[in-house]
Amino acid sequence: MFTHERQAVEQHIRAYCAAQALPEVGELTWSPVPFSGEWGISTSFFQLAATRARQLAASGERVNVAQLAQEIASGIAAHLGAPTGFSHVEAVRGYLNLYYSTAEYSQRVVDTVLAQGIDFGKGSPKNERIMVEYAQPNTHHSFHIGHHRNAVLGEALSRLVEFAGFETIRASYPGDIGLGVITVVWAYNKFYRGQEPEGIHERGQWLLKIYVEATNLLEPHEGETAAEKAQREAYDAERRDVYRKWDEGDPEIRQLWEMTREWSLEELRAILRLIGVPIDVWFFESQMDTPAKAIVDELIQRGIADDERASGGAVIVRIDEKLGLKKEKYRTNVLLRSDGTTLYLTKDLALAKVKFEQYHVDRSLYVIDVRQSLYMQQVFKILELWGFHQAEKSYHLGYGFVSLPEGAMSARRGRVVSFMEVANEAFRRVQAVITEKNPELPEAERRLVAEQVGLGALAYAMLAVDNNKDIVFEMDAALNFDGHTAPYIQNAHVRANSILKKAGSLPGEAVFDYALTSHEIELIDLISRFPATVQQAALEYKPLSIASYAYDLAKAFHSFYHVVPVVQTEQESIRFARLRLVAAARQTLANALRLLVIQAPDVM
RNA sequence: GCCCCCGUAGCUCAAUGGACAGAGCAAGUGCCUUCUAAGCACGAGGUUGUGGGUUCGAAUCCCGCCGGGGGCGCCA
Numbered sequence: 001m002f003t004h005e006r007q008a009v010e011q012h013i014r015a016y017c018a019a020q021a022l023p024e025v026g027e028l029t030w031s032p033v034p035f036s037g038e039w040g041i042s043t044s045f046f047q048l049a050a051t052r053a054r055q056l057a058a059s060g061e062r063v064n065v066a067q068l069a070q071e072i073a074s075g076i077a078a079h080l081g082a083p084t085g086f087s088h089v090e091a092v093r094g095y096l097n098l099y100y101s102t103a104e105y106s107q108r109v110v111d112t113v114l115a116q117g118i119d120f121g122k123g124s125p126k127n128e129r130i131m132v133e134y135a136q137p138n139t140h141h142s143f144h145i146g147h148h149r150n151a152v153l154g155e156a157l158s159r160l161v162e163f164a165g166f167e168t169i170r171a172s173y174p175g176d177i178g179l180g181v182i183t184v185v186w187a188y189n190k191f192y193r194g195q196e197p198e199g200i201h202e203r204g205q206w207l208l209k210i211y212v213e214a215t216n217l218l219e220p221h222e223g224e225t226a227a228e229k230a231q232r233e234a235y236d237a238e239r240r241d242v243y244r245k246w247d248e249g250d251p252e253i254r255q256l257w258e259m260t261r262e263w264s265l266e267e268l269r270a271i272l273r274l275i276g277v278p279i280d281v282w283f284f285e286s287q288m289d290t291p292a293k294a295i296v297d298e299l300i301q302r303g304i305a306d307d308e309r310a311s312g313g314a315v316i317v318r319i320d321e322k323l324g325l326k327k328e329k330y331r332t333n334v335l336l337r338s339d340g341t342t343l344y345l346t347k348d349l350a351l352a353k354v355k356f357e358q359y360h361v362d363r364s365l366y367v368i369d370v371r372q373s374l375y376m377q378q379v380f381k382i383l384e385l386w387g388f389h390q391a392e393k394s395y396h397l398g399y400g401f402v403s404l405p406e407g408a409m410s411a412r413r414g415r416v417v418s419f420m421e422v423a424n425e426a427f428r429r430v431q432a433v434i435t436e437k438n439p440e441l442p443e444a445e446r447r448l449v450a451e452q453v454g455l456g457a458l459a460y461a462m463l464a465v466d467n468n469k470d471i472v473f474e475m476d477a478a479l480n481f482d483g484h485t486a487p488y489i490q491n492a493h494v495r496a497n498s499i500l501k502k503a504g505s506l507p508g509e510a511v512f513d514y515a516l517t518s519h520e521i522e523l524i525d526l527i528s529r530f531p532a533t534v535q536q537a538a539l540e541y542k543p544l545s546i547a548s549y550a551y552d553l554a555k556a557f558h559s560f561y562h563v564v565p566v567v568q569t570e571q572e573s574i575r576f577a578r579l580r581l582v583a584a585a586r587q588t589l590a591n592a593l594r595l596l597v598i599q600a601p602d603v604m
Numbered sequence: 605g606c607c608c609c610c611g612u613a614g615c616u617c618a619a620u621g622g623a624c625a626g627a628g629c630a631a632g633u634g635c636c637u638u639c640u641a642a643g644c645a646c647g648a649g650g651u652u653g654u655g656g657g658u659u660c661g662a663a664u665c666c667c668g669c670c671g672g673g674g675g676c677g678c679c680a
Contacts, residue, residue, distance in 0.1 A: 033623095044623085046661065050660050094622090094660090095622085180680085329607070331676060332677045338678065341678090343679080375675085375680090377608090434642095469609090477629085482628085482643095488628095488642070491640085491642055498639060567639050
């Protein structure tokens with residue numbers, strides 16, 4: 001908006017500087033004027049003044065940079081007068097502030113939002129394809145709140161980059177094989193065959209219980225007797241035998257594995273559907289073993305990997321050495337065990353190759369635990385050595401772990417917070433609040449809204465904190481619906497909606513040629529910033545920026561709602577303008593919430 | 605030993621080179637015959653861990669130190 005007018009002003013500024021024999025103006029960066037009450041764009045002249053000061057210093061003249069910047073800004077302000085599209089211009093402390101014409105700007109913002117609707121804020125196509133890999137829990141475990149953080153962060157990132165203009169593919173990569181998985185298959189077969197409970201979530205959580213009990217049987221205990229030790233070792237031998245049979249493709253073991261695996265995947269798909277995560281492509285770790293073996297020889301031949309098998313060693317990549325680094329930074333990682341089996345790294349490299357070659361991905365994003373930072377850097381560097389230029393644009397969005405107030409979660413000890421338990425508790429509490437606040441709402445609708453609000457609260461708790469930071473999950477805090485939370489934002493949407501419902505119909509157009517209150521100005525200002533916020537957040541891969549923005553917008557709307565009458569406004573032209581503003585605010589809130597994987601209810 | 609992340613109000617967190625460092629929670633005061641009080645308004649709370657440096661300008665960039673967390677060739 002107002003791009004044309006801004007460019008005209010830039011031309012005037014350049015012409016002025018040339019005429020005054022000032023140094024060349026570089027790229028002019030504009031930001032919103034940070035004061036409330038009016039709005040406009042601002043740029044500063046400190047750079048220019050500093051350059052000029054250095055020139056003058058060469059001839060022995062000393063000047064104060066801040067003062068000079070202010071002089072330049074004032075000179076330009078006087079030169080500009082009242083440019084088209086702006087009501088007035090001022091120079092303050094080295095900054096040049098251009099204020100928009102209130103009526104024109106308001107109308108343009110509101111009309112744009114209402115014309116574009118759900119697309120308001122959407123960026124133009126970037127002609128680049130992004131694949132986001134997230135939602136990679138191991139199968140044979142139940143979905144816990146750490147997985148939830150991963151899934152919500154990944155989905156928010158996907159929606160963000162997609163909305164910003166990137167073609168986006170959502171990929172899930174569950175770990176469906178490995179010692180942990182085999183442990184469950186062994187224990188199920190030996191102790192629990194046919195005892196699985198009904199119900200998708202019950203069965204998913206039951207698998208975790210088996211895992212915990214099996215781990216207990218297989219781990220050494222303090223002061224164990226010789227008989228206990230023998231028993232434990234016998235169990236471990238059985239488990240190893242199951243793994244060997246799986247590897248050989250033993251039909252019975254494979255069938256057990258597939259059945260139990262499917263129970264986990266059923267639970268995973270149900271939860272992803274519930275929280276709004278539509279995965280496009282499923283990769284499975286078990287399917288990457290063969291492709292992984294296939295890339296090893298290629299990496300050896302290209303001189304990237306070193307084969308030390310002849311001396312009883314493994315196939316390794318000395319990353320620093322291959323990059324020509326003198327100090328250790330990326331270190332060394334193993335590509336193939338000395339027994340010839342693949343590792344996680346091998347499969348990840350093979351999968352990356354598939355993403356680049358078969359899916360033609362330009363940017364590969366990974367939402368993975370921040371503790372794997374070094375590992376991810378190793379993957380990217382090996383891909384670079386391998387010749388995949390896309391690796392430079394690949395990105396690891398790490399996130400901190402979710403822990404309980406009493407300590408870290410541990411799947412092995414069964415100390416996990418099940419996502420469904422938390423979600424159900426949230427639904428119960430929200431329903432209780434709705435019953436109290438809005439008793440007329442029919443039961444069926446109440447349930448639906450409770451789900452939208454409960455899930456929203458959980459999602460927002462995961463997104464409103466910097467991804468690098470750990471979250472100590474406290475049920476009470478997450479379900480506290482006051483303050484900086486999703487329900488606060490959702491309620492702003494509900495209030496906007498109830499005004500519009502009360503008004504009946506939305507005027508097709510309106511002008512803003514009356515004296516706007518500061519609340520209206522603040523609201524319009526925030527709405528107008530949404531498209532730029534989306535672009536910046538997407539390029540930084542930072543859903544948090546949207547979470548902050550949505551909160552600010554909701555806060556501005558709540559203030560507006562409290563002070564400024566809409567439906568009760570007597571003068572029709574003002575009422576029309578305010579109704580359209582409310583509709584624009586509702587739309588923008590909905591669009592922002594959608595990027596955060598949070599639903600915008602009409603009532604609550 | 606080396607690498608990464610973090611240190612901001614009593615607590616939880618924003619702000620990554622620009623104007624007076626902002627929110628929420630907690631504690632305090634006021635506001636429901638008015639579009640839903642899951643709300644609004646008003647105060648209070650800060651040498652941005654610390655010492656240097658770069659810059660016209662630093663919470664932000666660089667170096668040292670202190671404190672916390674994480675990681676480092678056959679786990680995933």
